[in-house]
Ligand SMILES: Cc1ncc(C[n+]2csc(CCOP(=O)(O)OP(=O)(O)O)c2C)c(N)n1
């Protein structure tokens with residue numbers, strides 16, 4: 055698959071947006087502007103970007119605690135995300151959800167989830183709706199390597215396979231679930247082989263190669279719709295930051311982190327590839343400047359927006 | 374007498390248990406090299422090795438289930454759920470298995486396990502990481518439920534929970550991990566008779582406030598406010614919320630004749646409603662001078678924003694208002 059230039063620049067722009075969004079959050083956190091913790095996906099931008107940009111607006115995603123990238127990839131407005139983290143009325147969840155619980159239904163994001171593997175069974179239900187309503191769309195379910203050891207992972211895969219549901223399971227294997235290395239936590243051959251064991255075609259890909267992710271998701275989406283079978287992708291990637299803000303990174307070496315930053319960084323690698331194929335540095339600079347400006351404006355607008363009013367929260371708990 | 378947070382005193386208790394009892398072991402997520410999500414198990418892996426400090430995959434169902442099976446066969450597991458919210462993923466082994474096996478099998482087996490988790494709100498962790506689910510377990514015969522409020526009782530209650538022959542749910546409020554106090558490092562008790570005892574955290578004569586877990590500390594702050602300086606308020610810290618020590622509550626009410634209960638959890642079917650109903654169903658009904666009152670968390674999931682979170686959790690001002698209304 056050769057991607058059109060526009061699409062390729064879009065992939066680059068989205069990865070930059072995710073990275074700069076989260077770097078801005080880090081900065082706000084260190085200034086004491088944010089209450090609570092957050093889980094940053096810095097280093098993992100290619101899987102969120104490649105996957106989300108391969109979907110249509112009407113396709114749905116379910117997301118995780120590390121969900122800022124998925125949310126932006128699916129078209130969320132960074133201003134409304136910043137506003138959410140700052141507890142503002144204009145936030146996606148009016149300050150009730152925060153970093154770990156942003157949902158953006160208008161763009162097909164069924165929501166981030168603070169419970170590991172919490173969204174797997176939900177994605178199966180959403181895919182069942184698509185099947186029953188005869189829609190030509192899929193549900194892409196993001197989850198981490200840590201989620202594959204929860205019972206709900208296995209129940210979800212089994213049912214999706216039995217019922218031929220249009221769901222694409224996408225495991226972002228960043229090689230650790232908090233401090234637990236996935237090769238110490240996952241029995242058997244690989245995470246992808248677990249998909250196969252439920253009769254679901256499964257592949258392992260380089261999750262830091264944004265075009266590889268984009269192409270795999272595009273192909274699998276087409277196959278899901280033509281064959282009515284779920285699919286499974288294990289995208290291997292790496293997180294640079296600690297698990298959350300309180301992580302001292304004792305379970306891995308700084309050499310390992312440096313290696314991934316230097317040799318495997320998804321944004322750096324893609325810039326190299328774009329330049330090699332004739333995209334000018336000026337063009338990339340222009341895109342990056344645009345992203346920086348968007349982030350700056352969004353932060354400012356969010357900081358200027360009103361706090362979420364204290365309403366009757368007991369009433370708000372029910373529809 | 375070392376100055377410790379509740380996290381550190383629990384660490385000392387765990388260390389003592391592991392040292393004195395070779396069949397004891399710990400299992401849970403990130404309890405090894407990470408030292409636990411809240412640092413409670415820091416250093417134990419180095420001290421006792423990976424045979425006894427077992428880092429598990431993210432699999433709460435089997436963490437609780439393995440504790441049940443291991444305890445039936447001569448081991449003494451203490452397992453961690455990290456945030457106690459994740460205990461929801463382990464309800465079958467706890468509620469349908471651990472709680473019932475001793476009774477269902479006619480006393481043929483015991484299930485001596487301790488299941489620890491960090492409960493409560495106040496850290497901006499939002500709806501899925503801030504709950505106070507203790508009353509869920511109070512509803513289940515066969516379980517004991519323990520809710521320390523400070524570093525000293527966390528230490529003592531954990532040792533007693535370990536000694537107890539029943540499954541114990543041990544809820545550690547996150548905010549007690551932040552407060553230091555002098556802790557007496559008592560030896561492991563011979564029996565678990567300390568469980569099921571409330572403690573009178575402050576003596577008084579005008580009104581009794583019954584509370585538990587971190588809310589005891591908020592009550593103490595409220596009672597210390599200058600508006601109440603001419604009043605004498607008694608504070609009863611339940612310490613164990615199943616079973617509840619009604620004897621201590623009763624003795625206090627005979628003296629004060631006024632009951633206020635304060636808890637972080639919502640009131641529907643809660644520890645607080647149990648305390649109130651037990652009191653008004655008893656002879657104490659005739660002793661009370663005013664209707665009992667309950668100050669609880671709102672019946673709402675925990676919002677993430679700080680200013681919304683603090684509307685859901687009772688604040689010292691709410692408690693002060695309730696006390697002033699009743700005096
Ligand atoms: C059911 C449940 N258990 C434990 C946790 C605590 N926790 C949050 S994220 C996490 C690690 C998840 O690892 P993974 O799925 O690989 O995602 P990653 O953090 O690496 O993106 C853990 C243990 C949780 N949120 N939910």
Ligand SMILES: [Mg+2]
Nearest residue numbers: 198199230231
């Ligand atoms: Mg992971």
